[in-house]
Amino acid sequence: MSDPRLTPDPALASQSRAAQVAVPVADLFRRPDGPRDRQVLFGEPLTVLHEASGWAYVQAEKDGYCGYVLQRALSIPRKATHRVCVPATHAYTSADLKSPDLLSLSFGSPVTVIAETKDFAETPQGHIPRGHLAPIDRQEADPAQIAALFLGTPYLWGGNSRWGIDCSGLVQAALLACGIPCPGDSHQQERTVGAPVDGDYQPNDLLFWKGHVALVVDAETMIHANAHAMAVSYENITDAIARIEAAGDGPVTAHRRPGV
Template sequence: MSDPRLTPDPALVTTRRAAQIGVPVADLCRRPHGPRDRQVLFGETVTVLNEASGWAYVQAEKDGYCGHVSQSSLTVPRVATHRVSVPATHVYANADLKTPDLLSLSYGAPVTVTTQTKDFAETAQGHIPRVHLAPIDQIEDDPAKIADLFLGTPYLWGGNSRWGIDCSGLVQAAMLSCGIPCPGDSDQQEATVGKPVSGDYQRNDLLFWKGHVALVVDAETMIHASAHKMAVSYEPIKDAIKRIEAGGDGQVTAHRRPELP
């Protein structure tokens, strides 16, 4: 049986065109007006498969996730040249930090830079500080370092941005930044990211529980987005294992090691 998260519903597919997310973050919903499954960021590309009553049925390019977004969140696609490389940034009206901020963008958001000055990069949306951007093809080499950028971010079920993120959203952001293909949900990640290992924990290993995932920082510590702290936080691995089992969510179901570039 196909996974509806990754396989478009044939009954809904009436068209196929490329589009981009034109708002800071858009909810990817299970159905129109339905619950949020995941989110897509400004500048990310989607394939529009159906449009009706103000909603678009789309498939995200970054991970193949299918769902419904508001039609008003879509815009004409542009070729991205850079991505936001800090937790969040502002887009200013002019190349001057004292001018009005027009838009806020989260880590990883792709942007199209048209010109650059000493301190700012100009886009169709406005001006972004150059120090907040990296070339779109720049690959990072340490997922745990990327996860640390989200430290303190509020927990949000299905969240994928600096404004709110969940456990699998945090892992996906970290992995994709390092050139490691990574689906959106923790069960998908447990099935596909890295290889099963046992024994000592190493930096950037992944630990899975039923419905949860954490990223190992060192032999004794992990970072994760959890409802326990309602934020991205560090936690001793041994403490987390005991706490999660005591709370009724069982033991670790998998220990996997991603292959870094």
């Protein structure tokens, strides 16, 4: 049986046009009146499959996730040249940090640079500090270091941005930045990312529980977006395993290594 989150509904796939997200972060809903499943970020490319009553049924390019977004959150796509490589940044009216800010952007948001000065990159949305951007094709080397950019970010079910993120959103952001394909939900990640391993924990291993995932930092430490701290935080692995099981959420269900 196909996963409706990854397989477009043939009854709704009446068109196919390219679009991109035009707001800092947009909720991706299971249905127009339903819950948020995930989020998509400014500049991320989507395929619009159906539109009605102010809603667009879309499929996200980054992971194939399907769902509904508000039509007003979409725009005509532009070819991205860079992406935000810091936890968050602002686009300013001019190449001046004292000028009014126009837009806030989260880590990973693709943008189109049309001109550059010494300190700023000009985009259609405004001027962004050059040091906050990386070329769109640059791949980072260490998922755990990328995850650390989100330390302190509030926990948000289905969240994918610096303003709120959940466990699978954190892992996806970290792995995609390093060029490692990664779906959006933890149980999908448990089935498809890397390969199962036994033995010692190595940096960037993934640990899974029922409905939860964490990223290994070193042999004793992991980083995860968690409801216990209601934020992205470091936690001792042994302590976390004991705490999660004592809370009734069961033992570790998988230990996987991306890239294996």
